[in-house]
Amino acid sequence: MAQKFGLIGKTLKHSYSKKIHALLGDYPYEMHEIAPEQVGDFVLNCRLNAFNVTIPYKKDVIPYLDEIDERALLIGAVNTVVKRDGKIKGYNTDFDGMVYMLSRAGITLKDKNVLILGSGGTSNTAQAVSKSLGAKNVSVLSRTGQINYENYKEKVPETQVVINTTPVGMFPENYTCKIDLDAFPMLSGVADAVYNPALTLLLYQAKKRNLPYTNGLPMLVAQAKYALELFIDKKVSDSVIEPIISELEREKTNIVLVGMPGSGKTSVGQKLASELSMQFIDTDELIVKRENRDIPQIFKDSGEEYFRKVESEVLREVGTLSGKIISTGGGVIKNAENYFPLKQNSVMFWINRDVEKLVTDGRPLSKDLETVKKLYLERKDAYTAFADVKVDNNGDINDTVKGVISAYENFSH
Secondary structure, eight states: OOOOEEEEESOOTTOOHHHHHHHHOSSOEEEEEOOGGGHHHHHHHOOOSEEEEOTTOTTTTGGGOSEEOHHHHHHTOOOEEEEETTEEEEEOOHHHHHHHHHHHHTOOOTTOEEEEEOOSHHHHHHHHHHHHTTOSEEEEEOTTSSBOTTTHHHHOTTOOEEEEOSOTTOTTOTTOOOOOGGGOTTOOEEEESOOSSSSOHHHHHHHHTTOOEEOSHHHHHHHHHHHHHHHHTSOOOGGGHHHHHHHHHHHHOEEEEEOOTTSSHHHHHHHHHHHHTOEEEEHHHHHHHHHTSOHHHHHHHHHHHHHHHHHHHHHHHHTTOOSEEEEOOTTGGGSGGGHHHHHTTEEEEEEEOOGGGOOOTTOTTOOSHHHHHHHHHHHHHHHHHHOSEEEEOSSOHHHHHHHHHHHHHHOOO
16 A cells, blocks of 8 residues: 655645645655644644654644654754554754755854744754754754844844744745844854745845855754655655756746837746746736726826836735736836845746837837937936846847746846
8 A cells, every 4th residue: 555645734835845845756745734723633643654844733643642752852843754563753853954055055054043933843953053063052043032033133133044934924924034143243154944935035134244044944944854764764855956956846826027118028037938937927917907997097197106106015015925927017127125025936037129129109108219319328227137037139039038038047046
């Protein structure tokens, strides 16, 4: 009889675990959302051969286990349970997953002052990892701890590495972040266990400072590989990890198109959506639908400032999505605050067309060639700042689309 595996947690609809295990091998792996009072019965009586455990049950399963691996006992949290030879044993593969994640990002902890955000099971893992990797000092920031969100700037200004183990910044609360990295002048790296969005506000701060940073996807994939080894009692090569990370990144990453009005973003976006079997979203269309009037009429009736406000609201909504093709209006780059909502789950492309070829019909700010030239000069630096890749769209649209796809597939996320 084939072995059966799975995952238990309270809310699993956004979990990547089923997909990861499908990529790891051909075996049944099912999701089980259970209530707190069901934990004991599930551990003792479920017909799974082994299963993973996610928040908030990594500590709750412990009383029902016959044995606990030494590392899991030290951490005080279990994320993998194996039923074998009449015994139920708990392990913690998050430890090795976190080590892999930090190493992959080039974040070293040896002789460093580490600040861990959160006090739950993943925090325990981060503390154990930090000590194992030779951290000089390990501090924990929590809502009610000695170091908290009110006093951390005074308590730990010497922090060199920050590891977030809380769900703060996770979808759908993408626009939350409780600490300011500018409080840490000695900072040399930031890790976030959150993996949706790919770029949290915490990591965005690290990106702006050109610091090494990582989200939690590499940890998630690596710990699943290590869990599988326990499931089947056999070594699995680490070489399987990176292809799975890449596959998930491609599947979850948006393609965002920016560029001048009339540069062909909509046409390119629609063709990309067809080629890649992804949903196409035009933010200008969403604005028109929301306002129940076309864009020239919005400019005429309410002015550009009002339009930009509505545009930013729409961008904040679509930016939380994943795996979409998103075409934006020509002026999104005028507001620097639009960058993060667009970038958090995306690779951004500047679709560039020679000024003389830009379509001006129905464009409120593109009345004639001289106006368009002036507009282009005003905006080109902002397009450069927003975009990860610049793609020429002066020739055959098929060549443009091929260029975007090639750059997207080779982009280092």
